[in-house]
Amino acid sequence: MTIKEVAERAGLSVATVSRALSGRGHVSETARTLSAQAARELGYVASYNAASLASGRSKNVGLVVPWVNRWFFSTVIETASTVLAADGYDLTLYYLGGGKRERDLVFSDFLLRKRVDGLLAVSLELDDAERADLLRVGTPVVCIGGVMPGVSTVSIDDFATARLATAHLIALGHERIAHLGWEGPGDFDLATTRQGGYAHALSEAGIALAPELLVLGDFTMAEGYAAAKRLLSDPRLCPTAIFAASDEMAIGAITAARDLGLDVPRDVSVVGIDGHDLGPVFGLTTVDQHVREQATQAAALLLGLLDAEPGEREPVHAELEVDLVVRTSTMVPNADRPSSR
Amino acid sequence: MTIKEVAERAGLSVATVSRALSGRGHVSETARTLSAQAARELGYVASYNAASLASGRSKNVGLVVPWVNRWFFSTVIETASTVLAADGYDLTLYYLGGGKRERDLVFSDFLLRKRVDGLLAVSLELDDAERADLLRVGTPVVCIGGVMPGVSTVSIDDFATARLATAHLIALGHERIAHLGWEGPGDFDLATTRQGGYAHALSEAGIALAPELLVLGDFTMAEGYAAAKRLLSDPRLCPTAIFAASDEMAIGAITAARDLGLDVPRDVSVVGIDGHDLGPVFGLTTVDQHVREQATQAAALLLGLLDAEPGEREPVHAELEVDLVVRTSTMVPNADRPSSR
DNA sequence: CTGTTAGCGCGTTCAT
DNA sequence: ATGAACGCGCTAACAG
Numbered sequence: 206m207t208i209k210e211v212a213e214r215a216g217l218s219v220a221t222v223s224r225a226l227s228g229r230g231h232v233s234e235t236a237r238t239l240s241a242q243a244a245r246e247l248g249y250v251a252s253y254n255a256a257s258l259a260s261g262r263s264k265n266v267g268l269v270v271p272w273v274n275r276w277f278f279s280t281v282i283e284t285a286s287t288v289l290a291a292d293g294y295d296l297t298l299y300y301l302g303g304g305k306r307e308r309d310l311v312f313s314d315f316l317l318r319k320r321v322d323g324l325l326a327v328s329l330e331l332d333d334a335e336r337a338d339l340l341r342v343g344t345p346v347v348c349i350g351g352v353m354p355g356v357s358t359v360s361i362d363d364f365a366t367a368r369l370a371t372a373h374l375i376a377l378g379h380e381r382i383a384h385l386g387w388e389g390p391g392d393f394d395l396a397t398t399r400q401g402g403y404a405h406a407l408s409e410a411g412i413a414l415a416p417e418l419l420v421l422g423d424f425t426m427a428e429g430y431a432a433a434k435r436l437l438s439d440p441r442l443c444p445t446a447i448f449a450a451s452d453e454m455a456i457g458a459i460t461a462a463r464d465l466g467l468d469v470p471r472d473v474s475v476v477g478i479d480g481h482d483l484g485p486v487f488g489l490t491t492v493d494q495h496v497r498e499q500a501t502q503a504a505a506l507l508l509g510l511l512d513a514e515p516g517e518r519e520p521v522h523a524e525l526e527v528d529l530v531v532r533t534s535t536m537v538p539n540a541d542r543p544s545s546r
Numbered sequence: 547m548t549i550k551e552v553a554e555r556a557g558l559s560v561a562t563v564s565r566a567l568s569g570r571g572h573v574s575e576t577a578r579t580l581s582a583q584a585a586r587e588l589g590y591v592a593s594y595n596a597a598s599l600a601s602g603r604s605k606n607v608g609l610v611v612p613w614v615n616r617w618f619f620s621t622v623i624e625t626a627s628t629v630l631a632a633d634g635y636d637l638t639l640y641y642l643g644g645g646k647r648e649r650d651l652v653f654s655d656f657l658l659r660k661r662v663d664g665l666l667a668v669s670l671e672l673d674d675a676e677r678a679d680l681l682r683v684g685t686p687v688v689c690i691g692g693v694m695p696g697v698s699t700v701s702i703d704d705f706a707t708a709r710l711a712t713a714h715l716i717a718l719g720h721e722r723i724a725h726l727g728w729e730g731p732g733d734f735d736l737a738t739t740r741q742g743g744y745a746h747a748l749s750e751a752g753i754a755l756a757p758e759l760l761v762l763g764d765f766t767m768a769e770g771y772a773a774a775k776r777l778l779s780d781p782r783l784c785p786t787a788i789f790a791a792s793d794e795m796a797i798g799a800i801t802a803a804r805d806l807g808l809d810v811p812r813d814v815s816v817v818g819i820d821g822h823d824l825g826p827v828f829g830l831t832t833v834d835q836h837v838r839e840q841a842t843q844a845a846a847l848l849l850g851l852l853d854a855e856p857g858e859r860e861p862v863h864a865e866l867e868v869d870l871v872v873r874t875s876t877m878v879p880n881a882d883r884p885s886s887r
Numbered sequence: 888c889t890g891t892t893a894g895c896g897c898g899t900t901c902a903t
Numbered sequence: 904a905t906g907a908a909c910g911c912g913c914t915a916a917c918a919g
Contacts, residue, residue, distance in 0.1 A: 207896060218906045223898060230899090233904060248682070253659045254604060255896035257595040258911045262898095265638070265661070273624045274823075279615040286614075287644035295656060297606070298639045303628035315636060317591040319912095320606070341589070430827045460827060463804065482615075486771045486801060548912060559890045564914060571915090574888060596912035599895045660896095891918080900909080 206249050215243035226251065253295070265295040266507060267321035269311070269329060272302050275425065276453055276481050277496055281327050281349060284500035292508055297321060301329075312338040323507045326351065345510035345518055349503045352397070357510065357521045359503040361494045366527045367402030367450070368409075370476045370492050373529060374446045375410045378537045379474060382407070383418040383436050383444035385429055385454045399450045399478065418444055429457030437465055437473065445538040446474040452481035452491050459487050459534060474535040478527075488533035495525055547590050556584035567592065594636070606636040607848060608662035610652070610670060613643050616766065617794055617822050618837055622668050622690060625841035633849055638662060642670075653679040664848045667692065686851035686859055690844045693738070698851065698862045700844040702835045707868045708743030708791070709750075711817045711833050714870060715787045716751045719878045720815060723748070724759040724777050724785035726770055726795045740791045740819065759785055770798030778806055778814065786879040787815040793822035793832050800828050800875060815876040819868075829874035836866055 208226075212219040217236055224230040225240035232240075243249075257263035266289055272278050286296045299315060301308045312335045316324070323345040331339065336353065339346060347357045374382050386400045395401035400421070407414050420432050429449060436442060449455035455477025462469050469475055469488075477484075480493030502523055510518050549567075553560040558577055565571040566581035573581075584590075598604035607630055613619050627637045640656060642649045653676045657665070664686040672680065677694065680687060688698045715723050727741045736742035741762070748755050761773050770790060777783060778799075790796035796818025803810050810816055810829075818825075821834030843864055851859050 208898095209896080219897080220899080220907080221905055224905090227898080231904060236904080248658070250655055250658045251898095252599075252896060253661045254595045254598040255911095256898070258593075258599055258913085259896075259898035261911080263595060268639075273614065273627075274617065274620040276615065279620050282639070283614045283641055283643060286639060286641040287648060290641075290644060290648050290651060290656070293655075295661060296639050296641075298609075298623070298627060298637050300624055300627040300631075300637075302624060303631060307628060307631050310631060314591055314634075315631075317589075318594045320594045320636060425823070427823055427827050457827070482766070482768055486768050486798070550912080560913080561891080561915085562889060565889090568914080572888060577888080593912060596895090597914070599897085600912075600914040602895080602914095889919080891916105893914105893916080895912105895914085898909105898911090901907090903904100903906080 215239040269299040269326045281500040285504045288504035347507040359523045364402040367399035368406045371406035379446040382446045385449040426453040426457040429454030433458035433461035449477045452477035452479035470536040490535040493528045556580040610640040610667045622841040626845045629845035688848045700864045705743040708740035709747040712747035720787040723787045726790040767794040767798040770795030774799035774802035790818045793818035793820035811877040831876040834869045
């Protein structure tokens with residue numbers, strides 16, 4: 206089923222059919238109708254590969270993610286996929302979680318094979334070699350929720366977001382506030398990260414940062430549960446509140462508290478960051494970072510870059526507002542909290 | 547950066563370099579070394595599009611999913627991606643959740659553009675037109691967790707799995723067992739579905755099926771929470787146990803019970819199906835369906851079909867064993883359960 | 888084992 | 904507005 210057969214059936218040349226079907230170039234109304242009808246009757250759709258080779262555009266974007274099985278990422282994937290599909294773009298997924306070897310392959314091989322017109326990179330922490338590979342691909346890149354010099358970015362202010370969450374707890378009267386956060390990359394920067402915002406909010410309030418209340422890792426909900434359980438069951442620590450860097454960790458923490466016989470928020474307050482779909486179910490107070498909006502803007506931004514001339518592709522940095530959503534997982538600290546086991 | 551430049555640098559013809567780099571055809575050791583070295587120095591990697599056009603193989607498989615943001619699906623995606631990447635295959639994601647129009651586009655357009663060598667379809671319920679489109683693509687298809695005549699399948703026995711879960715509750719002494727299940731497609735079949743297994747287990751035990759305890763929908767964890775809350779707070783119903791068709795619904799049910807002041811398992815037992823990562827956290831009794839193993843087998847099966855000659859592609863049906871994992875969300879029913887509000 | 892040649896199926900000139 | 908011819912980058916068939 207090639208365009209040639211369609212052309213014969215329509216009684217036109219391949220060139221005219223190509224123009225009619227792709228919408229590029231001027232074609233008479235009758236030619237357009239004829240082409241469309243012949244294509245429909247034959248069930249013809251152009252081959253991406255051939256079109257790509259001839260035009261240089263592949264109508265495909267790559268989405269690079271460190272995980273799929275986490276709310277933030279799966280939400281970005283769903284949203285980006287929908288936005289891109291509406292413009293006729295396929296989405297090729299590059300999942301980095303399969304181990305060091307697979308990860309290397311993605312950067313040194315898959316991404317360089319010119320299969321994609323552009324790249325969406327989600328929360329990527331890259332080393333220098335990887336960053337170089339990524340830029341060497343030569344296609345437009347838009348990052349979501351991560352920093353990369355010289356590349357367009359859609360993000361939130363992590364520092365301010367964490368500060369907002371922590372300040373909410375402080376305003377309620379909490380002082381022993383634990384933090385479940387992320388292990389930063391090498392070039393970790395206190396001034397731009399959630400951990401930094403946490404520390405800043407504490408110092409603003411004249412509260413000393415207690416290192417034993419700072420738990421860094423890379424936590425799923427299950428790992429957040431385990432970490433919170435350790436934190437809450439250690440009699441020397443006695444935090445009255447927990448600020449988790451993600452809603453999944455926060456939900457894990459709430460579950461851990463309950464399993465220890467603690468009441469949330471009476472015995473311990475919990476706040477997260479995300480705007481997770483499960484927030485309402487757990488009554489979770491959180492800072493909503495409007496993930497779907499971030500993904501939509503990032504995809505739209507990338508589509509814009511793909512339309513623009515290669516020379517006209519100035520990096521854009523969009524920063525979205527966040528919103529504190531107060532539910533029932535936070536309240537003023539309880540003086541006579543039962544000692545947990 | 548084309549293969550031609552590599553050939554010139556290596557002092558060989560493009561054909562030889564192509565053979566050397568792709569591993570197809572016989573090439574001398576020296577030619578292989580020369581080609582590899584020239585390619586490395588130039589940072590050359592072959593274009594998928596051009597290779598695909600010439601060879602008919604695109605080294606890309608499509609993965610069609612109704613959702614990303616659910617544990618079962620995101621787990622399949624991660625696993626399949628890893629397996630396929632190890633064989634040099636890219637993974638293009640076709641997400642069907644973006645609305646009816648997007649869904650139609652996938653079947654009538656995207657999938658027909660010869661971008662993929664094969665298709666992995668996860669838990670798809672297709673109408674006749676979509677099924678026809680899918681088969682018209684002409685590439686090998688492997689289904690996971692769904693039925694499609696004439697297509698290779700990796701699945702579990704849904705009927706037996708649900709029967710096992712229900713029988714576990716019955717063996718403990720439960721009789722008023724609610725079910726949170728899925729709305730079936732048009733050609734819904736009691737003999738092969740989870741709802742069917744549930745009904746069968748009840749009738750085996752001489753327990754009448756109570757229609758008011760059967761709640762069908764298409765539930766996320768949050769919706770499962772809401773459904774369970776209605777079920778458990780209706781004083782006329784009083785189920786002593788809930789069997790959920792997925793672990794996410796089951797976890798939602800556990801959370802709902804807790805919020806109603808009910809103790810799990812003392813006041814209500816809950817069992818699910820999946821083997822969800824969060825199962826241990828919630829003490830969830832479940833039937834593990836070994837999702838990663840299913841995805842691995844499906845991906846491997848597809849890779850096998852891609853290697854085979856088009857004539858030698860007999861549909862294969864692999865059915866995996868499931869395992870009942872008893873944790874702490876199920877126990878014998880409590881005679882004097884407090885009436886819930 | 889290697890080089891030459893001929894497409895793969897399109898989009899895009901350049902004529903008309 | 905349309906058609907003929909060319910070429911995108913690569914692999915496959917055919918010689919040698």
